[in-house]
Amino acid sequence: MGICYCVLVIYNKNIKDSISYKMLQRQIPVIVCDNSTIFEDNEQMVKKDQNVYLSMNGNHGLSRAYNCALDWIFKQGINTDDYIVLFDDDTEIPNDFFTKMENVISQKHPDILLPIVKDEMGILSPCRIQNGKVSRLADIDNCSYEEITAINTGMTIRLSLFKDYRYDENFFLDYIDHHFLKDMKKKDVSIEIVDTLIQQQLSIWTDDSQKALDRLVLFKKDIFQFYKDDKKTAHYILWKRKIRYMLKYKKISILWKC
Known part of the structure; x- marks a missing residue:
């Protein structure tokens, strides 16, 4: 029981320019789902590193990319008590991330593990969904099970949750994570917050x-x-x-x- 794969979705980026990929390939097998619409020599480089490359043949959204990775994993006959972890392609992963995740997995066996993610405005994830609206938390300890939600970055998930579930492909990019956790809480899955800190830059801003x-x-x-x-x-x-x-x-x- 432990983390077997990281799922990394890239879009119009050379894999060698992905901060996440550089850090992950030294620690864990990576499944790269390539949503790119322009040619990059990603397949050759990923396979050279003995990681898994899945071309999406264009940008069909994050949900479909996740589902493609899950379908591939289940075809390998992997133990469903193992876990996958989701990352953006530009996330700086803390040195203690996998150690802390594996420790919590071995001690508590939760279904879903959430790291603490911060940006320049404070705690970005976990966050609260209350009366249907998602908002930030000032204090992560002050949130009930019914209210807790989170973003995909660093989310670590037991594979058994996907035996009869796939991400909703009606979502292209946003709120995939909140919808997933909403569905999972209906099944009363266990969720654990892990005290490993990820610093994230806001992705909604661009100079263009x-x-x-x-x-x-x-x-x-x-x-x-x-x-x-x-x-x-x-x-x-x-x-x-x-x-x-x-x-x-x-x-x-x-x-x-x-």
């Missing part, structure tokens, strides 16, 4: 306003999927994001272009 708008279009689709039964909340969250983008890029047109 057109790329930001493209990102906002994807966010809109996912937010309305997550809140499909609560359109009022979806509109509220979308408009908050639009206003932040408008203020950053000084373009009022953002308000009606998405």
Whole structure:
């Protein structure tokens, strides 16, 4: 029982430029799901490192990439008491991450393990989902099981949870993690917060306003999927994001272009 694979999804990036990949390949087998739409010589390099390369043949979203990795894993007949861990391609992984995760696995055998993720604004994950809305926590100890949620970065998951479950491919990029944990809590799975700290940079910002708008279009689709039964909340969250983008890029047109 332990962590058998890390699943790493990349998009239009050479694998040698991935901070996460450089750190992971020295510690654990990596499954690289390549969502790239431009040619990179990733397959040759990943296989040379004796890791697993899965081409997605274009960008079909994060959920489908995760599911592709899970399908491959289950075809290998791997022990479902083992775990996988999810990472972004640009995450700096702390030196104690795997040691602390493996220690908790061996002692408590939880279904899901969550690291502490911080950005420049404070604790990013774990976070709280309350009355359907996701918000930050000032204190990770002050959150009930019903309220806890988290982002994908560093999430470590027992494979047995995927025997009869796959990620919802109606989600392309955002809220995949929150939807997954929402589903898992319905099954009363055990969740453990592990005191290993990951520093994360906010990925919603870019100096290119057109790329930001493209990102906002994807966010809109996912937010309305997550809140499909609560359109009022979806509109509220979308408009908050639009206003932040408008203020950053000084373009009022953002308000009606998405």
